Amino acid sequence: MPFRPKTVISILLILFLFSCKESVNDIIPFQQSPPADTTALHGTGQTTFMYGIPSDSFDLVNGMIKRNEMLSTILLRYGIKMEEIEMAVRNSASVFDVRKIRSGNNYTVFCRKDSIARAGYFVYEHDPTTCYVFSFSDSLNITPFRKEVKKVIRYASGTIETSLWDAMVLNGMHPVLVTGLSEIYAWSIDFFGLQKGDSFKVIYEEMSIDDKPLGVARIYGAAFTSYGTTIHAIPFIQDSSESYFDSQGNSLRKAFLKAPLQYSRVSSRFSASRLHPILRIRRPHHGVDYAAPVGTPVHAVGDGRVTQASYDSGSGRMVRIVHNSVYSTAYLHLSRFGAGIAPGVYVKQGDVIGYVGSSGLSTGPHLDFRFYMNGTPVDPLKVEAPPVEPVSPANLAAFEKTKTVVLSLLNTF
Numbered sequence: 360m361p362f363r364p365k366t367v368i369s370i371l372l373i374l375f376l377f378s379c380k381e382s383v384n385d386i387i388p389f390q391q392s393p394p395a396d397t398t399a400l401h402g403t404g405q406t407t408f409m410y411g412i413p414s415d416s417f418d419l420v421n422g423m424i425k426r427n428e429m430l431s432t433i434l435l436r437y438g439i440k441m442e443e444i445e446m447a448v449r450n451s452a453s454v455f456d457v458r459k460i461r462s463g464n465n466y467t468v469f470c471r472k473d474s475i476a477r478a479g480y481f482v483y484e485h486d487p488t489t490c491y492v493f494s495f496s497d498s499l500n501i502t503p504f505r506k507e508v509k510k511v512i513r514y515a516s517g518t519i520e521t522s523l524w525d526a527m528v529l530n531g532m533h534p535v536l537v538t539g540l541s542e543i544y545a546w547s548i549d550f551f552g553l554q555k556g557d558s559f560k561v562i563y564e565e566m567s568i569d570d571k572p573l574g575v576a577r578i579y580g581a582a583f584t585s586y587g588t589t590i591h592a593i594p595f596i597q598d599s600s601e602s603y604f605d606s607q608g609n610s611l612r613k614a615f616l617k618a619p620l621q622y623s624r625v626s627s628r629f630s631a632s633r634l635h636p637i638l639r640i641r642r643p644h645h646g647v648d649y650a651a652p653v654g655t656p657v658h659a660v661g662d663g664r665v666t667q668a669s670y671d672s673g674s675g676r677m678v679r680i681v682h683n684s685v686y687s688t689a690y691l692h693l694s695r696f697g698a699g700i701a702p703g704v705y706v707k708q709g710d711v712i713g714y715v716g717s718s719g720l721s722t723g724p725h726l727d728f729r730f731y732m733n734g735t736p737v738d739p740l741k742v743e744a745p746p747v748e749p750v751s752p753a754n755l756a757a758f759e760k761t762k763t764v765v766l767s768l769l770n771t772f
Contacts, residue, residue, distance in 0.1 A: 417469035438477035451501035519557040546613030557585045580765035608750035615744040616660040645736035646729035653724045655715040675719025691727035
């Protein structure tokens with residue numbers, strides 16, 4: 360649901376005046392272009408424009424680029440000569456490379472209303488926001504047309520029944536919001552261990568084109584309650600970089616991610632005595648198994664140096680990473696390694712170091728994730744990762760003002 364506009368605008372202005380060193384105009388980070396469909400008055404009649412073209416003067420033919428279909432193949436059908444196509448492409452080579460036209464994308468042909476029905480314009484929809492207009496009228500060229508991106512501040516809340524994804528879909532929220540929240544709380548909330556009754560609130564900016572939701576531009580604040588504890592996410596700029604902090608001013612970004620992959624489930628936990636599914640004997644299982652489809656990206660949970668990336672007997676394809684003098688991690692049963700992953704390579708938190716597989720002694724696709732402290736295996740689900748820098752003393756006054764606004768907003772619903 361959207362907030363009342365006047366309330367939202369006034370509160371957000373206060374929020375960003377206190378939290379941003381940039382101008383208030385940063386609330387809308389880019390200019391909006393004219394809409395794809397407009398109507399203008401001319402004398403006693405009306406003219407309808409599409410992509411900046413007076414569409415009333417043409418018959419419109421809509422289509423989709425077929426596999427292996429050439430641009431020239433389409434345009435020749437509508438009376439455009441090969442030399443005209445080549446001239447338009449040559450004149451606008453710096454604007455758009457026609458080799459980037461992709462099958463499955465839509466196009467519109469503006470045909471003249473006469474017996475020849477020759478194309479005056481050809482509009483190719485490159486992505487949700489950008490179209491390219493090929494002109495075959497007075498000039499032969501290609502010009503970009505960017506659709507209007509509308510933004511609206513929304514708020515949402517929900518209670519977990521099965522998963523965060525299901526809770527958001529059930530409440531009609533954009534799926535991208537799931538990714539946004541999981542990234543903000545990746546170091547603080549175990550999304551594989553959510554229980555029924557956990558809840559969340561979030562204030563965010565939603566983008567749309569032609570009244571179709573496009574995604575989430577920004578999250579202005581959130582609160583996530585899990586196992587009776589509420590963790591707030593308050594955006595604040597420090598050292599020229601925006602990050603999220605809890606209500607005490609501690610960064611929500613920790614030294615390690617809570618899990619090395621997204622959207623899976625825990626199929627086996629850390630245990631001192633587990634019945635091995637293949638060997639049928641009891642032995643320690645010093646890791647957590649995450650069941651996930653083959654090919655699911657596996658991410659490094661923290662910065663570090665790769666010490667092993669090889670096939671290791673029953674562990675299958677495995678990557679080991681030393682993070683510092685205390686912590687190291689291992690990723691087992693991979694189907695393949697990430698690009699450039701080899702012993703001696705330094706990786707950053709979130710880098711893809713491999714992909715889920717079923718190599719070695721494995722009954723099905725999963726990741727066996729292991730965590731070591733001073734060389735001793737520990738339960739990855741119980742590791743308390745040290746936080747990064749909190750809000751500095753010099754910024755505390757500004758942060759407190761931002762926090763007051765965000766918490767007030769979250770308490771309104």
